[in-house]
Amino acid sequence: MDITDSIINYRRFLKRKNCAKGTIKNYMNSLKNFAIWIDLPIEEVTNQNIQAYIDSLLDKRLRPKTINNNLDSIRGFYNYLQNEEKAVNSNPVKKGYCLRLSRPLPKHLRDEQAQEIFKFIKSIRDRAIFRLMLRCGLRVEEVADLTLSAIDLKRGQILIFKGKGSKGRIVYFSKDTYDALIAYIKARKSLRTQGLFLVEKGTCKGKGISVRGIQKRIEYYSKKSRIKVSCHHLRHTMATQLLNAGADLEIIQDLLGHSKITTTQRYCKVSNLRVQREYHKAMEYVLQR
Template identity: 55%
Template structure:
């Protein structure tokens, strides 16, 4: 088995599967880390070796989520060798080997924290990027990849191309999001670049701003405002606000681009004002219908 050729073929396979450049880079980096670590040929790796590798990653203080991501890459590489290259090989990354993950609830921002955060954002570009996350539920990668052609002002729509899972979807522009974006576009330098958000200073001025570049901007304003804000928290906040305003789960699922309703349902466990309202309304109706006041039966 020629390992170098197999890795190159695997890279081409990931491209054919339409994985993003970012995902392919991460896959190959994690695969390389594993292949450098193992002391036996690829075809001789056993589940016990993968367990030792998990221990090695834990000693490096990697999170359980990151370690499981490494295991996914190993498992898929061995599946590729068996299914695509037809090599008789056992997959050592067996099911059930992954670490258990905690399931923290998505964190959203309260109205006063949002106000405090946006008070310190004075650049029109940065304001537009953050408002698109908050009002349209865009992921940071989707903001970085947004093009001029994706904006439909007449219909108040944004076409998100190649979102997570290489899926396209349509989201909607609120009035404040549309106005904020328009303010930035009026001040945006004349350029042939089709991507909307560009670097404004330094040697990369005029180039497309990177995902990390956007994250650094939000980290800067978060520190400046004294609030804990991240790109993903803005997206979570949008979902929570829609839910509390009465929007249905399927609607929120479609807007966020979740492939499973189960993911969206996690927002129900948050500060769900909708559930609180519906509970009190329902109990009030029950009390009126039954005519029973339980507290009236109590004696001091």
């Protein structure tokens, strides 16, 4: 069986499943590297070959997360060969084949840090972008994909057509985010481009801003303010602030677009203010008895 043909067929299969472009690209890169390394027909690959491939990735000093992503890609490919093409009898990449990852707590900004960063953001566009992340918990990809038609100013909500895993959801925005959006939309030149946030300088002026373009802006403000911050830090900050304000986990899960409640529960570990309030409340009761 020709591995190149099978990978091309797998790529078409992923497209039919409506997988994100970035996901497909990463899968193809992983499979390309695996195809270059392996010197056997794909139907003859065994568990031992996969273990040897893991060792080769470790020798390259790749991060455990990167290695696990590679294994996920190969596992998915063999699932396709087994279930769709009936080309192999079993999957050589067992579920237990992954490296243990550290699970650092989500990083978030203190209120005064967020205020300090916004002192350095003079651009009307950038203020709107980062307000959306801080108040709505949007992922950077979701901000880059926003269109004018997705913003409902009257209802104070935004329709995310295609979030992570191609899932849509509705999020709501605060008064300061509304003000930032209004200011930007009024200043935004009327162009045929439906993308909400546009490049303002250079050869790509007038086109939709990219994910990397947004990341570079937050890196710029991080350097200017001397506060370590990323786009995802703003999202984490929103989740932590909502928890501290007493919002239910299920509500935060819906707003962030988490498919599993366990992902949202990780914020409980950094939401110390809420724990502190509950502790003192309980202690008051104990001491009064």
